[in-house]
Amino acid sequence: MSYENLSGRTAVVTGAASGIGEAVALQLAAEDARVALLARRADRLQELVDKIRAGGGEALAVTADVTDDASVTAARDLVHETFGTVDLVVNNAGVMLPNPVTDGRLDEWQRMLDTNVTGALRIIRAFTADLVGAAGEGRTADLVNVSSIGAHLTFPNYAVYGATKAAVTHLSNNLRSELGPLDVRVTNIEPGLTETELATHIDSAELSGQLDGMLDAIGSLSAAEVADVVAYATSRPRHVNLRQIMVLPTRQA
DSSP states (O other): OOOOGTOOOOEEEEEETTTHHHHHHHHHHHOOOOOOOOOOOHHHHHHHHHHHTTTTTTEEEEEETTTHHHHHHHHHHHHHHHHHSEEEEOOOOOOOOOOGGGGOOOOHHHHHHIIIIIIHHHHHHHHHHHHHHHHTTTOOOEEEOOOOGGOOOOTTTTTHHHHHHHHHHHHHHHHHHHHGGGEEEEEEEEEEEBBBGGGGOOHHHHHHHHHHHHHHHHOOOOOOHHHHHHHHHHTTTTOOOOEEEEEEOTTTO
């Protein structure tokens, strides 16, 4: 499906080297938006940029780590130097590291907090002025936070991951009270089971097998299907904010 209202916009997508971020970048570029792709894997980003450019789109590879202040600042500066200010930000970078809380995996907890929560805040800090400026000029301005249905589910061994996503959802709710009056839309997307690289981060064979069993029994969304939801939400007339969207496989309760 084509969404003409995205043409001419300038977007930043984090976690763009794979999964939902990659799919969002591809779809926005196909809709004639200029896309800055942020992620840590430079080689993968360049492959994606080459693919977008081969299709006639505009894209920029920005090697960046959302857990590092200086890296995010440098990324913002490169985006500004190349594309100018942006009017669409997709906060998608995330990591899922399930284990029992009794394991006390502080390293995993810190990594999830730094990426899923503080990383999102770093991107918001870097580009909020752009969004407010665009809205002030009468243009459409969007902040999209990719959370998870895990923000609401109670599921053994995913307590900390779920807590980080609940924080993202709550952050989105509160940001609307600050940014909405400035005509900046905030959309919170909560995907259910989706085919991404998140499952490869799991270091427990038992938990990995459990997730595989759920995927077999329930099925999953493709990253492209979630990207289509992002494109739909951000292509609505600027006075329409699809504020909260849960997107699940039909068999997922």
